[in-house]
Every structure is written in C-alpha cells, then in structure tokens.
Amino acid sequence: MTDFLLYVFTLILSILPLHSQACLGHALLKRQAPGLNFTLGDSQPQPPATIGYNLNHFAITVPNYNATMDFYLNALGFRHIFTVPLDDKHSISYIGYPQGGRNGTGYQTAEEMNREKNNAEGLIEILYSENASNRSAPDPNFGVGFSHLGFVVPSIEETQARLDAYNANIIKRVGAPIDENAALYYFGLPKGQFAPPQLQEVGSLFDGFLLALDPSGYLLEFQQQDP
Numbered sequence: 001m002t003d004f005l006l007y008v009f010t011l012i013l014s015i016l017p018l019h020s021q022a023c024l025g026h027a028l029l030k031r032q033a034p035g036l037n038f039t040l041g042d043s044q045p046q047p048p049a050t051i052g053y054n055l056n057h058f059a060i061t062v063p064n065y066n067a068t069m070d071f072y073l074n075a076l077g078f079r080h081i082f083t084v085p086l087d088d089k090h091s092i093s094y095i096g097y098p099q100g101g102r103n104g105t106g107y108q109t110a111e112e113m114n115r116e117k118n119n120a121e122g123l124i125e126i127l128y129s130e131n132a133s134n135r136s137a138p139d140p141n142f143g144v145g146f147s148h149l150g151f152v153v154p155s156i157e158e159t160q161a162r163l164d165a166y167n168a169n170i171i172k173r174v175g176a177p178i179d180e181n182a183a184l185y186y187f188g189l190p191k192g193q194f195a196p197p198q199l200q201e202v203g204s205l206f207d208g209f210l211l212a213l214d215p216s217g218y219l220l221e222f223q224q225q226d227p
Contacts, residue, residue: 001092003172037082041063057094058149065091065128067215072124075166076151081113081123089130096123124149132216148211148219156224158212171219172211178203182211 047052048215062068072078078095085091096113099120100106108116117123156174158165163170172182183202184191 059125063126063132094128133187150221167211
C-alpha cells in the first residue's frame, strides 16, 4: 500500500509542472490576446552554449542630458548607477531599477547596483552627445530600427497620472483606442501602411496599454503588472 501511495504521489508531482505550464499558457492567451490569432512559443530549451546569456542593457543616444536624467530618474523612478564624462558635451551613464525583490521593489545602494551591473537586467545606457541627431528614435522614414522601451508597472492608471504630472507626451492613453499615428510610430511605418482591419486588431491588443514619449522622442510602452 505504501509503495502504491508513493507511486501516485510521484506521478502527481511529475504531472503538476505540465499542468501548471498549460494553465499559465492558457492564462497568457486569455490575458494578452483575447480573440486574436496568438501563437505561444514551443518551449524548446536554448542551445547549451548560450546558457547564461542575458539581455543586460539597452543604449539610447540623447541630445539633452539634464532633461533625460530628470525624466527617467524622477518621473519613472530609475536609479542613477554612474556617469562617465568624456568631455563637457559627451558622457556615458547607466541607470536602472534595483534588482532585489519582485520587479525591483528591493533597495540597493548605487555602489551595490554598480557592483552587480553585469549580473543585472533591464538597464539603460544613456549616451549623451550635444550634437546627437536622434535619428535612432523611431522614424517612419527609416522603418527598420528601434521601436520602444517596455515597462511593467503596479498601477498603469497611477503611472498615467504621474506622466501627466510631468507633462510627458502621452500618445495613447489607457483604455483609449490606438489611432493610426500612434500605431505607425510604434511599428516605424509611413502613413497609409495600416488598413482599418489591421488597426482594429492592433487596437484590441493595445487597449490596456499606455504609450508615451520621453524627452528625446523615444517611445515608451507601459503594461499592467500581474497581481
């Protein structure tokens, strides 16, 4: 009898991860793509040689250091990790959220964040150049290139109110339909590239999203954090 119970218990333990994964996939489908043609990935493991690879940071070039740092540090709550001034018109800075706690809710000093920089995720490298043309920001005339920075926040409505308080340029509000201009900006396409059915399908996916621009014109996307 004991052996049978042990067998049943072992069988349940082996099934639970698969059941949980299936439920999670179903929840993702329901949450992210109601009514859309959404395809989940095949869950294949990565090549062994790439285990340990991590997207550590993203770099943006900006023409206004003070406005950029004020926006990201104060409006969005990034922490300033370090700045390396090259001269009075060029510098390299790193900013990021603390890595402790869920979604960076733990506190770390700048020294700790700098020490753990190469083990971190989601950092932004600010490349300041007084003569930056900002052509790396989304531009419908260029098509292929950077689209947006994506954030997950505890309350998307409070984030929208905070961006309003900082006079940020919001191009798509929470619950509002996405218009053609915002969709074209998001995909980096020239005017006329979205047919009404395409815009409607994009709009159903983006209903709960918040889209705004930073001081240099980079597109920022905000999604609601899961409970």
